[in-house]
Amino acid sequence: MEHQLLCCESETIRRAYQDANLLNNRVLQTLLKAEDNYLPSPNYFKCVQKEIVPYMRKIVATWMLEVCEEQKCEEEVFPLAMNYLDRFLSVEPTKKSRLQLLGATCMFLASKMKETIPLTADKLCIYTDNSIRPTELLQMELLALNKLKWDLASVTPHDFIEHFLSKLQIHQDTKKILCKHAQTFVALCATDVKFIASPPSMIAAGSMAAAAAHGLHPKNSDSMLLSQNLTNFLSQVIKSDPDCLRACQEQIESVLEASLQQAQQHHAVSSETKTGEMEGDLSCTPTDVRDVNI
Known part of the structure; x- marks a missing residue:
């Protein structure tokens, strides 16, 4: 007699039920008290960064959002990744040629924090048109963790x-x-x-x-x-x-x-320029970030 396991693997990710006990006023007040600890410096473009300017952040942020959407990441991943990116840039001068690498690293970390099946280093490198290697991503991960003081439980909206x-x-x-x-x-x-x-x-x-x-x-x-x-x-x-x-x-x-x-x-x-030649090709970076990398 054959038996079928109830815990068999499936494509559907099993999610825990929402715990109503976590939605009480005590938790809310704790979040309100803690949120200031995770705010980046609003002046880091002027005080810390010498090469990176706001429009570069916008380009990389848009690319990061499109990657998260295409990979169907949890809604929390992208805002959390941007919090990591801004906090890192608040304390560490960074070359503009490494901004996309930093963005990929922040998605890598945020995905590990929030996803059941996190994004892989190889897949994130593909999304950069292979302009970075997995070893570079892992090295940047250690640097980011150090600069963030290993405090990744940021309060987000x-x-x-x-x-x-x-x-x-x-x-x-x-x-x-x-x-x-x-x-x-x-x-x-x-x-x-x-x-x-x-x-x-x-x-x-x-x-x-x-x-x-x-x-x-x-x-x-x-x-x-x-x-x-x-x-x-x-x-x-x-x-x-x-x-x-x-x-x-x-x-x-x-x-x-x-x-x-x-x-x-x-x-x-x-609509005027679309040719369809690159549809379904992960190696195609969703948003052109080459202007930042130059």
Whole structure:
């Protein structure tokens, strides 16, 4: 008689159930107290870096986001990787030719922290058009760990989103939509230098408010999700001035608008020049970072 193991291997990753005990006020207050410890220096472009400038960070961040999306990484991986990158650049002068290597290394570390099956060094090297070798990535990993003082449990905006959602008395389906849109806004903020100095709780709250304003159909929105009400409520949760949170939300919405315009322009150009020769080729770097490497 044949028996089939219930624990057989499958393509589907088994996930643990969410522990409601981790969404209490004590945990939230601990996160709020700890988040400042993981903020990078907002002035590192002027005070630390001599070759790297903001537009280079934008190019590499966009490439990192596209790699994470193509590899279907957990939502937390990209913001965490950007936190590592900014904290590293806050303390270590880096040549611009090594910025993509640093970005790949930060994804490597963040993936190990958050993924069940992390990204491999070989795969990340392929995404750089093989401009770096696995040995270089592993060497940079040790340097990054040293500069980050081996403290990789950074507080990111994602740590706050579930706390905010647990406090909203709204339908579960609405929570899922709100969460997805908020995660998108968080990723967008991580690519923009304007938010380097913003606390994760502020970015999470601003993203949640922006998601409610732009991601939900007005007829299906609860009164709690009206922009003014939600902003005031979240400002109380994170103990912030409502005007500061509102300003952060407006900045996020402004970045979203600029990003959508840029995406439309890029799509128009791509439609004219796309040949399809490189479709499915992992060796093709999703975003051109050669300008940074030169």
